[in-house]
Amino acid sequence: MLDIKGLQASYGASRVLFDISLKVGEGECVSLMGRNGMGKTTTIRTIMGLLKPQGGSIDFAGSDIKGLAPEAIARRGIGLVPEGRQIFPTLTVRENLVATSANRLGTARPWTLERVFALFPRLQERQQQWARTLSGGEQQMLAVGRALMTNPRLVILDEATEGLAPVIRAEIWGCLETLKKEGQSILVVDKNVSVLRRLADRHVVIEKGRTVWSGSGADLDREIEKVHAYVGL
Template identity: 65%
Template structure:
């Protein structure tokens, strides 16, 4: 579904990505791992068309999307839950959820307000509350729901559990596990390696803007030294 090869990208004159490669198949959950500052979020921004791509290929559902604007990438079926949440603070929960809702891929079981409320009951309770007044965990649930309301073919979660209380992290991981069971393709960036090992089918590790390793969950679980070298603190 998504194939990235030899991706190079920059902010202004500063090159950040030098040779990134990754792939996600239909219905797969994949991760992008690495320490802070290694280029994970920049890779997501390059896929979404939100930073300058210097070279390489980005193919989604058989179409070259390298250099496409973010709106075009989203319309093709990529839903993003960005780092730092970024809910629309002055809109209510309900308004956030419907603001970008669509079913361009004509799914037979589309995400609706009711489905999102079933997954995150707290959002139903706060449907008429402005997003800027929600707790951090509630805002994260909201932006996940907002992305699902676009009925994406690929869902990207960039640090979706960062800075959240353990009980909220657990709720979000249950959501991700449920989405996987439904066959949703997902790209995850997160620091909770233990959970990612159990959830993901495929892993990619970045080091200074280069993909230094790719493999299956079983291969990653079998190589503790690899995790310590590239991901551990």
């Protein structure tokens, strides 16, 4: 579904991505790991068209999306849960979810308010509450729900559980497990190797803007010490 080869990107004159390659298949969950500052968020920003690529290719569902505008990429079927959540603070929970809802791809069982509320009952309880008044964990749930309401073929989560309390972190992981069982394609950025080795089908590690390791769950089990060295845990 998503196939990235040799991706390069820069901030001004400073090259940040030198050679990023990764794949996410239909119904597959793939983790993207690496220490802080190694290019994970820049990779996501480049996939989503928020940063112009300088080289390489980004193929999604058989089409070249490299260099398209962010809204065009979203319309192709990629939903983003961005780093820092970036919910709409002056809208209610319900308004956040409805604001970007769409089923452009004609999904047979589309994501609706009812399905999102079933996944995150806390959002239903707070649906008339201003988003800015939610806790950090609730805002992350809202960001996930908002992405699902676009009915994407692929969901990308950047720093999925960063800064969350353990109980909320577990709830987010449980949500991703549910989505995976339902066949949702997922690309997740996080540092929790122990959880990711159970959740993800394949894993990609980047360092200094380059893909330095990739493999299956079995590969990760065999080379866990090497991955820990790259990730810094």
